[in-house]
Amino acid sequence: MDRAEIVHQNFLERVRTGSLPPGAAPEGALTPSEAVAIYRAQVLSRALDRTSRAMQKAGQGFYTIGSSGHEGMAAVARALRPDDMAFLHYRDAAFQIARAGQVPGQSIAWDMLLSFACSAEDPTSGGRHKVLGSKALMIPPQTSTIASHLPKAVGAAYSIGAARRHDPEHRVLAEDGLVMCSFGDASANHSTAQGAINTACWTSVQSTPLPLLFVCEDNGIGISVKTPKGWIEASMSHRPGMRYFQADGLNMHDAYATAQAAADYVRLRRKPAFLHLRTVRLYGHAGADVPTTYLSKAEVEADEANDPLLHSVRLLSETGALSCEAALEIYTETCERVERIRTEAVTRPHLKTADEVTASLVPPARMCQPTNGPSAEARAEALGGDLRAQADPQPMSRLINWALTDLMLAHGELVVMGEDVGRKGGVYGVTQKLQQRFGQDRVIDTLLDEQSILGLAIGMGHNGFVPIPEIQFLAYLHNAEDQIRGEAATLPFFSNGQFSNPMVLRIAGLGYQKGFGGHFHNDNSLAVLRDIPGIVIACPSDGAEAAMMLREAVRLAREEQRVVVFVEPIALYPMRDLHAPKDGGWMRHYPKPDQRIALGEVGVHGDGTDLAIVTYGNGRYLATQAQADLAAKGIAARVVDLRWLAPLPKEALLAAAADCDKILIVDECRTTGSQSEALMALFYEAEGSPMARVVAEDCFIPTGPAYAATLPSKESIVAAALRLTGAAT
Template identity: 70%
Template sequence: MDRVQIVHENFLRRVAGRDFPQSATSGEELDRETALSLYQSQVLSRALDLESRAMQKRGQGFYTIGSSGHEGMAALGYALRVDDIAFLHYRDAAFQIARAAKAGQGGMMRDMLLSFACSSDDPTSGGRHKVLGSRPLMIPPQTSTIASHLPKAVGAAHSITLARRNRPEHAILPRDGIAMCSFGDASLNHSTAQGAINAACWTAVQGVPLPLLFVCEDNGIGISTKTPTGWVKATMSARPGLKYFEADGLDIFAAVAAAQEAADWVRTHRKPAFLHLRTVRLYGHAGPDVVTSYLPKAEVEADEAHDPLLYSATGLVAQGMPPEDVLSVYTGMLDEVAQAAEEIAGAPYLRNAQEVMASLIPPKREVTPTNGPSPERRAEVFGSDMAQIDQPQPMSRLINWALHDLMLEHDHTLLMGEDVGRKGGNYGVTQKLHARFGPARVIDTLLDEQSILGLAIGLAHNGFIPIPEIQFLAYLHNAEDQLRGEAATLSFFSRGQWTNPMVIRISALGYQKGFGGHFHNDNSIAVLRDIPGVIIACPSTGDEAACMLRECHRLALEEQRVVVFLEPIALYPMRDLIETGDGAWMRTYPAPDRRIEMGTVGVHGDGTDLAIVTYGNGHYLSRQAQHDLAARGVKARVIDLRWLAPLPEAALIEAVGDRPVLIVDECRRTGGQAEALMALMAEHGIARFARLTAEDSFIATGRAYGATLPSREGIVAAADALLQR
């Protein structure tokens, strides 16, 4: 028999017969009006679950992972303030419904049904996914999570602390607010969850305020894999820096008491806490899941006997509410939801790619203009560096000065990452910034890329412009889902109502001589190019790096974009181009108001024989090859892409003209930038083109560091071969 129907009939029969579960609460813990309101929120959540399955059978709905068994989360919706930001587990419909009731916001039933129907009228995602979320209710939308939202919850909590002294123009979280994130017991085991909890504890034991409440909804199973009995409590109750609370989430009266106690503790102490709620999972994991195929029937029935709605009914009856009235609320809600579902049957939906992609790029926002610091303040901060600012410098120094100017002009711009503070970064790119701007703006983090990016995402939720640093490109892969699954999707799944703008600096690419092998020399950016909406910038000279970094910051600040700024490690210290001592690769620092706009390319030379299209280290090598080709009578133009996503197509095609094209791509032959560039050339009717790429290989350490990469000599040979075709 259908388990959904069994649970439904059990509830009707047991309430009518006063066959209530044994409860530790008396019903006196909540006044009758509050208890009834919470019960109504729980029942609406249950009724929506039931209707989602009916909608799917009719071909009108597309998502049936429900909240049945987790209705106790209504307690958190009641206990927390409406302006406490909440990152929710996907089984937390009762939380959102209870929070809406607390806020006096109507229409939640219709809104959720529109979400089930993937209707373009859905106020949260506009039909792009069935998500919980609401801008007025301070609930950023989440898709199906594997606890990937926990790192940004840590960041959001830290942003509340930072904003108390340095409040951004676009801050949305109150000074005395807290952040909450909820998740299942199975997701707790994911490295992302463990990393976020560890980061919160690591922060708290150092005395840094972090008002964050973790809520683990423990139903004892993840799809079909059981959680060992006592595992959650054993692993979380004695963590340094983390206050542990627990309660029976089946009993709304007990759950409210525990939620209020935990939330009050976090708000008062400004420290993280962990609330462990016992729940059950009813109906299996999702619609097609046949739970009795992997669990004994007796276990399934035992969970069904602990239906949270039965516990709520127990308390209401103990308060004097007749059982028939309790049932009337339930059956009436089922009828009301069914009627509402009929009314939205013809709701509009997304019909084409343009409509689907309409929220992929965040909306621009109004930003109060700034005139920047006074000359005296700038001279004070730059200190002794001012004596050298008009002298040619390598790239690392010019990026450092650009960061100085950005932080001087924009008080809410923050740097964060491993070693960026006192050490000044692995290559000195962030040196002196910690001393000049302080630890609240230049944040030394723990060694965990997921936490670094999560910190940035959460800070951006509250109006800061974070510039996180990933020490080496290869270490991004440990945390790539924080970009793909969290940062880049937020605008898309929220119709642009939520954004997390940032500029991610990555020490990147290859050609480090004899150092570190494939972790410190990594020439694969395919994982970045595959993320819709993300901007990728890659400078190759110091002056252009400074100007492009300013444009990246503007794109984040004004256009709310997620930007990745790839800094070629091998070019950080580069001074010479053709001969030792020529100093031809050093540049002077551009004025603070100079930027290089996205969509432009760098053009070097007017040669008509050949166009070499490249970027990063490839630009440096191509300029050397350009010199060698000129000595042999071949006049080449070198085109530096600068912007790798989106590609500056119009500017590139114009710069190429009718020249044969050699693409020099320091990334791998498979998945590298050259693949897109060759397609672009073919689409624009350019008949003669070729590519020189790195081999499909990791990079070696020692003398063979460049063996698999394009070289100066290789570019010359490839140019000759192309011209002889």
């Protein structure tokens, strides 16, 4: 027999004979009816675990990481309100089942078995994954296994206080609510978890409201690696700004009472708390995992002897809430009921086509209150002397600043956040004066942690805000890219479009900085973003475009709930001249607040048909310089600016270059993994026109005079164009 069957048989025998494990007496405020409800949730969780393994063996189920041993989380659920948002550990089926018992109209066993079977009728993911989650139960689905959901839980908790001060149109969380996030003792060691807990404490000591309950389910092991005894308590019990609670997850009375005390503390004090819940892990990590390959048989059997369900039967019997016979009858009936439901659930339809699978990558649009833009009076008050400066052409950085100002005036749910964005106004001055204009609540100076910045944005997006986080440099995104890849982008996909976390992520990036650089501040690779399904990537090349594209980016986030990455070329922030010193050829007038460039709309500059130079960002600046040199040599070229790097505006690009004889791709990113690869394939497959590309070397960018040595230049573009057109001498 496998361990699941051994645990099952042990339960039947020990309850039948009354051979129950010893433990503390039941104490606390748990009523008999509540205790029975918790036990029923625990039993259903156990029955579903057993059935998931049977389904996998029969080829009817596809995921067997279960919750056996962690059934104490049912008591935690009963201690919270069903409108408290919960970001769950993957072993928390008992929590979701217990919460379903608090909300009328739920069919939780049917719903979870549809998820096990990956049925298209699964109400959470629509058949895309076996996930815990429910819109009705305020549980956003999670697929993370290393606590990557903790930073967004911090953000969601922060948003509750922020919504009191600036109520967003699409607010979800109650004013007196809290946020709960749970995770394992092994996951607590991950940098993501440590960063989130540190951020919560950092926020709390500054007396900023943060009603957040961390729940660490400590079963003493992470797959096969043991957690040192006492480690969680020693490392978490004395964190500044965070109250520590400890409970026995094998004792439903203790777990309920302690969780209730922790929740009351968080709700009343609006400060974070850490609930350390002792659990055991039964069966091993997942269906294929055999615990006796890395634990002694005695250790495995000791955990099995401490089965939480056996403790629950003892406690129910001692309080008179339920006899052993009645508890055994509930267990047996539940197992039989789950098997009956399973036979029907496995017959329900599955996703079949790529279109069905990808249908939830992009969340549905939502109704938003119409806005007419900021009033003249509001603009005058906010912009002051800058309003007069708008009569003259300006560099990109200033036009982005004004666009942010107008957008924040028009939409009260917009919040800017990041390192140094407030008092300093950003490393490059792009967010100057925004904090004076809108206050510290809407222009937030964060701590130095990119994971926490993006987690704050994701969490605030859960509560109706439209965050505009800033990452100072593209190279710094790599510290936190999973917050976009594994969290923000996957949420609509794994919730079948029911949940979203819209945002406009501004990143200062790309190369060509002269006096300040090196590879940490000049990063010419967008590959980490380009392969994330569902996100939008924008890259403007001049100030007017930046303002109009930023407005479209905010519209996409606000109305269509999209995750938009807005890459701003650092070298073009201050750019004034184009062909000669002081010619002012790259400065632009600020476009009227109602003007925007739609998603997928490319820029076409010039009408030459000899050559189409397809590019973006700094490439457009260099290509425009090259365009003039080529004209002097008798080559009529046009410059086609992508603007939108993902989704790639294929039809618009093909149309823009359709009447050109040849195509030259200019891509400032590296040869390998750059946009040029997809562009070459696009034009070859559609047109078959003669093509070439000018790209950067597969190399990091150095500091000093050689800052541009590995990058495309005006000269290399001209030379490539001459070769391609046959005009080279």
